Amino acid sequence: MKIFSSYHPVVLLCYFLSVTVMVMFTAHPVLLAEALLGGICFCTVLERGNQFFRNLAFYVPLFLMIAVVNPLFSHNGMTPLFFLNGNPVTLEAILYGIDIAVMLVAVMYWCKCYNIIMTSDKFIYLFGKAVPKISLILSMALRFIPLFKIQMKKVSVAGKAMGLYSSKSRVDKVRSGMRVFSVMVTWSLENAVETSDAMKARGYGLKGRSHFSLFRFTARDAVLLSLTILLTAIVLTGTGLGSTAFLFYPKITHMSFTPFSVVVYVAFGVLCFLPFLIEVKENMKWKYFVSKI
Amino acid sequence: MFKKISIYIVLLLVIPLVIATGTMLFEGRRFVFISLVIAVLSCVPFFLSFEKKQGNTKKMVVIAVMIALSVAGRFLFYPIPFFKPVTAIVVITALYMGAEAGFLTGSLSAIISDIYFGQGPWTPFQMFIWGFLGFFAGLLAQKLIKSRFWLCAYGVLAGVLFSLFMDIWTVLWKDGGFSTGAYAQVMISAVPVIIIYAVSNVIFLFILAKPIGEKLLRVKIKYGL
Incomplete structure (x- = not known):
């Protein structure tokens, strides 16, 4: 259990939305680098040790591929470095390719973290109030998938015990698979309609229904939420005022280092490293307490 | 009545608002932002109108079953890239349970299967x-x-449309804007994928349409859906 995943789902959703949306829609190198580093750090804390290198084995080639492909297809830009098949390969296009690659990999890392933190129960809880029926369908579908797995095993074992399709030939295997699947479809539909009858009998859809959930909004949730909103507001103001505008084409613009734009960089950096810092703080606390025993 | 009004508010007010803020805030990559939000918003009226209806618990569970089946199918064919029965099951559900059920099965299958396979901007x-x-x-x-x-x-059309539509997204996502040249490039490189999509849709529809359809019809008649 990671400490960050114990925050209230609303806070977590706001946090992830604000980070990923801003990463996705900015082209500014500083912001993107901050997001990528923050995402990698956070992801590393969340996953087991060896997963870090497995991630690298996937993301580094992806990164290179995106970075290399852009200058081959895009010939915009004012500074040609060399010519390839009569087409100019420009400095701007190479840098823009790297920039886009950083953005894509950063978003993928953040989505990975999101998938680890936002488990399906949190997802259902978030949308349960706004769209109760849809989220009920979602939660039923989520429950049916493992149920189908169990039932499928039962059906196929029962079939084998009766001596159906127990030979080892390929054709028989496929036919038994089809048979099990067909049984499963019938069974699950009938089972589902019975479920709905049971729901009706217990008064589903009547007024005054209450919800149960384990999530409570506490003081630390309020702190994290207000911090997220504050930092996001700073960055968005900066983007709106154009102090983080950055263009690659036709010529790379100079990076602005006015006091306000530095504030924006710092704000976004803090936002990206927040979960990592929270985890590190918690780890240190744990180590400290352990050392006292 | 309130729901109806809220749907119009979504369509007439929120979408232009999104376009406006998108253009203001995210100069370079505004198309990605706008298209993402509009993709979400265009699903909202369907969800809301389903929420409004009374007493369709049976339909709800049948939809849930079909979603679970389509996601399970995606698991089953995990080793074969792009060869998935999801579209076929969505289409079969739509044929026998109606357009609304088809929409819900399709869009919610995307959410559920991405809970397992990874959610992202796609x-x-x-x-x-x-x-x-x-x-x-x-x-x-x-x-x-x-x-x-x-x-x-x-089935063929669905496979082609799915791929073409997702390629629009690929181009927007990678370039930040849309250009016919980049789109053509992506489309050409996607031809094998389009073919696999189309073939898998046809195969699954051909094999599954009748048996699953009969079962859906049977449940419909037996329980009076």
Whole structure:
């Protein structure tokens, strides 16, 4: 259990939305680098040790591929470095390719973290109030998938015990698979309609229904939420005022280092490293307490 | 009444608002932002109108079962890339349970399967395209049930549309803007994928349409859906 995943789902959703949306829609190198580093750090804390290198084995080639492909297809830009098949390969296009690659990999890392933190129960809880029926369908579908797995095993074992399709030939295997699947479809539909009858009998859809959930909004949730909103507001103001505008084409613009734009960089950096810092703080606390025993 | 008004508010107010803020805030990559939000918003009226209806618990669970089946199918064919029965199951549901059920099965399958396979900026686009593939299959239901030829043709069309639509997203996502040249490039490189999509749709529709359809019809008659 990671400490960050114990925050209230609303806070977590706001946090992830604000980070990923801003990463996705900015082209500014500083912001993107901050997001990528923050995402990698956070992801590393969340996953087991060896997963870090497995991630690298996937993301580094992806990164290179995106970075290399852009200058081959895009010939915009004012500074040609060399010519390839009569087409100019420009400095701007190479840098823009790297920039886009950083953005894509950063978003993928953040989505990975999101998938680890936002488990399906949190997802259902978030949308349960706004769209109760849809989220009920979602939660039923989520429950049916493992149920189908169990039932499928039962059906196929029962079939084998009766001596159906127990030979080892390929054709028989496929036919038994089809048979099990067909049984499963019938069974699950009938089972589902019975479920709905049971729901009706217990008064589903009547007024005054209450919800149960384990999530409570506490003081630390309020702190994290207000911090997220504050930092996001700073960055968005900066983007709106154009102090983080950055263009690659036709010529790379100079990076602005006015006091306000530095504030924006710092704000976004803090936002990206927040979960990592929270985890590190918690780890240190744990180590400290352990050392006292 | 309130829900109806809220749907109009979504369509008439929120979408232009999104376009405006998108253009203001994210100069370079505004198309990505706008298209993402609109993909989500265009699903909202369907969800709201389903919420409004009373007493369709049976339909709800049947939809949930079909979603679970389509996601389980995606698991089953995990080793074969792009060869997935999701579209076929969405279309079959739409044929026998109606356009609305088709839309819900499609768009919610996208959410559920992405909970397992990883959510990302592509989820809203999958919701949109699978939802509408289901919706139109439901509208054309009478014709598609009657003739296998048209059903398979719809399978091919669905595969091609799915790929073309997701490629628009790929181009927007990578370049930040849309250009016909980049789109053509992506499309050409996607030809094998389009073929696999189309073939898998046809195969699954051909094999599954009748048996699953019969079972859905049976449940419909037996329990009076």
